[in-house]
Amino acid sequence: MTERAKNEIIKENSRLLRGGIADGLSHVETGAIDEDDTQLLKFHGSYMQDDRDVRAERTKKKLEKAFSFMIRLRLPGGALTADQWLKLDDIAVTFANGTLRLTTRATFQYHGVIKSNLRRTMQAINAACIDTIAACGDVNRNVMSASHPFLSKAHKQAEHLAKAVSDHLLPRTGAYHEIWLDDEKVIESAGNAQPESEPIYGTLYLPRKFKTVIAVPPDNDVDVYAHDLGYIAILDAGEVVGWNVTVGGGMGMTHGETDTFPRTADMLGYCTPDQAVDVAEKVVTVQRDWGNRSVRKNARLKYTIERVGIDAFRAEVEKRLGTKLGDPRPFTFTSTGDPIGWRQTLDGKAADKKWHLTLYIENGRVKDTATMKLRTALRQIAEAGGVDFVVTSNQNLVIANVTAKHKPKIEALLEKHGVMIATSSGLRRNAMACVALPTCALALAESERFLPSLVTDLEEILDAAGLRDDDIVVRMTGCPNGCARPYLSEIGFVGRAPGLYNLYLGAAFDGSRLSKLYAQDVNREQILKLLEPIIKRYAKERDAGEHFGNFVVRAGIVKATTAGNNFHENIVLAKV
Ligand code: SRM
Ligand code: SF4
Numbered sequence: 001m002t003e004r005a006k007n008e009i010i011k012e013n014s015r016l017l018r019g020g021i022a023d024g025l026s027h028v029e030t031g032a033i034d035e036d037d038t039q040l041l042k043f044h045g046s047y048m049q050d051d052r053d054v055r056a057e058r059t060k061k062k063l064e065k066a067f068s069f070m071i072r073l074r075l076p077g078g079a080l081t082a083d084q085w086l087k088l089d090d091i092a093v094t095f096a097n098g099t100l101r102l103t104t105r106a107t108f109q110y111h112g113v114i115k116s117n118l119r120r121t122m123q124a125i126n127a128a129c130i131d132t133i134a135a136c137g138d139v140n141r142n143v144m145s146a147s148h149p150f151l152s153k154a155h156k157q158a159e160h161l162a163k164a165v166s167d168h169l170l171p172r173t174g175a176y177h178e179i180w181l182d183d184e185k186v187i188e189s190a191g192n193a194q195p196e197s198e199p200i201y202g203t204l205y206l207p208r209k210f211k212t213v214i215a216v217p218p219d220n221d222v223d224v225y226a227h228d229l230g231y232i233a234i235l236d237a238g239e240v241v242g243w244n245v246t247v248g249g250g251m252g253m254t255h256g257e258t259d260t261f262p263r264t265a266d267m268l269g270y271c272t273p274d275q276a277v278d279v280a281e282k283v284v285t286v287q288r289d290w291g292n293r294s295v296r297k298n299a300r301l302k303y304t305i306e307r308v309g310i311d312a313f314r315a316e317v318e319k320r321l322g323t324k325l326g327d328p329r330p331f332t333f334t335s336t337g338d339p340i341g342w343r344q345t346l347d348g349k350a351a352d353k354k355w356h357l358t359l360y361i362e363n364g365r366v367k368d369t370a371t372m373k374l375r376t377a378l379r380q381i382a383e384a385g386g387v388d389f390v391v392t393s394n395q396n397l398v399i400a401n402v403t404a405k406h407k408p409k410i411e412a413l414l415e416k417h418g419v420m421i422a423t424s425s426g427l428r429r430n431a432m433a434c435v436a437l438p439t440c441a442l443a444l445a446e447s448e449r450f451l452p453s454l455v456t457d458l459e460e461i462l463d464a465a466g467l468r469d470d471d472i473v474v475r476m477t478g479c480p481n482g483c484a485r486p487y488l489s490e491i492g493f494v495g496r497a498p499g500l501y502n503l504y505l506g507a508a509f510d511g512s513r514l515s516k517l518y519a520q521d522v523n524r525e526q527i528l529k530l531l532e533p534i535i536k537r538y539a540k541e542r543d544a545g546e547h548f549g550n551f552v553v554r555a556g557i558v559k560a561t562t563a564g565n566n567f568h569e570n571i572v573l574a575k576v
Helices: 006-012 021-025 035-044 055-060 082-094 115-127 153-168 175-180 273-290 301-308 310-321 374-384 407-416 451-464 524-541 548-554
Strands: 046-050 067-072 079-081 100-102 108-113 212-215 229-236 239-247 266-271 341-344 355-359 388-391 397-402 431-433 474-477 491-497 500-505 516-522
Touching (some): 021 035, 021 175, 153 212, 153 239, 153 273, 273 301, 397 407, 491 516, 516 524
Parallel strands (some): 212 229, 431 474, 474 491
Antiparallel strands (some): 046 067, 067 108, 079 388, 239 266, 355 397, 491 500
């Protein structure tokens, strides 16, 4: 018999995710908690990390690593009130490193929370009527829906489904409330239902993380094909009449291991709005039973589907549903980015329409700097009230539900604090980088701290080619795990070692096709040298309306990746 992965044993012995976390929090002699408990802590929405900028120095001085904790919020649909914004902002200053980090899955992270503050931070988050359970771990995580719920009736329906799936698939263990909230039922959710058991997950939970998103065409802002489970709204006269269901997407891979690869999701079928939550449950339970519990790196749903085939997977889901899924219905996606700037509610009576400002937040980091007081500006906008906030799946922020009268006030506040509404280029508007150093334990190279200046260099090349305002999707990650979905960007950088990246090209602008490796282990200078002639050719030779990712494939610069299992094939590396 194949040996079970270590995490399976940890989960099994955890007494439904309790382990020794509570005990570990009481040990004041260390800033850390026990290694096995760090695995369980993820299910509660937190990772133990250390400041990698000072790791070497502390090791030299024989000091313990500078441990602290990252906390990720569960925020299905991504929306919050102005009052909640103020509470989250207070927490950032009181308990974390003074910043709020908007993530690529439309929620918030705090960094730098020390162990002695962990419980108080969790309680403060709950006091804002938000929780962190299942934000990480081997369960269905935060469910994203197309930004944003105030845009139209269909977007509201998408948010509604996101919340319903998130609630339905929440772990039922009382561990979260017991450890963090002294068992007080601060918010009512399925998470504190009694008696305690895990009817959907069982005591082993899932073999690996599981991610669900809801898309509303023509926008593919949630990158539906990157997720384990996706719903694509099928609309009739602006209302959702059903959902196409996708399964088996994912980004993570390991350098040099071709049995790991990013994969775009397959179409599973079509379901009615009434069936949607049940479909989620059945997809999750098939993965629970069929997923690989021995080899963690092959445990995601995408590998289960590669192994058994989509037809067998669909048949099992249908068997458990007790009905057949319909044939997928037609839809069209046009882009994965956010439309930066103001736009109005799409439907309803003219008099009821509100304004919504999508603000580009560089790599999702909300902070004050010497030149731009973004955190202060957003705080003052929240204090003035009369708005809602929505985090997008591109690490941006929507200031929503603004009246025409209130618009100039918001613009003035942003301007006063040096926050620009327009971005410096189409490339920056479509740029995302993962966190990476100094907090991410898995980072091989910089990402959030490097991409902005690389984009500045690339903007010079774009300027010379007359392409400054063209939308080109660029994403960077500090390692191949793919947290900024780099294999679905037209230009993708993936960290290999300090200062060195693999360069991927050729993903589709609408998020439907993966990219292909173009150059290996390249530094800033080499990246610019490689991209300059391609950008110049694109400016001269592109067809009308042709996007960069499609051009590089048509021009033969890279071969198209047609499925995850040929991501590693047909690679012709550029000479550097
Ligand atoms: Fe991620 C692990 C940050 C979205 C694939 N991810 C991590 C950890 C927790 C590192 C760790 O395990 O120690 C990172 C914490 C860094 C830090 O200091 O904050 C981390 N991931 C992030 C975030 C914050 C990136 C960002 O800059 O916004 C995103 C948080 C999303 C959220 O709110 O839930 C984030 N991660 C993603 C995505 C994008 C997505 O889901 O759309 C992916 C690719 C899609 C996918 O899951 O396949 C992603 N993260 C991973 C993986 C690889 C999983 C795999 O199947 O191989 C890991 C490593 C792992 O799980 O072992 C990982
Ligand atoms: Fe860390 Fe890698 Fe994810 Fe970036 S892609 S946050 S480096 S795990």
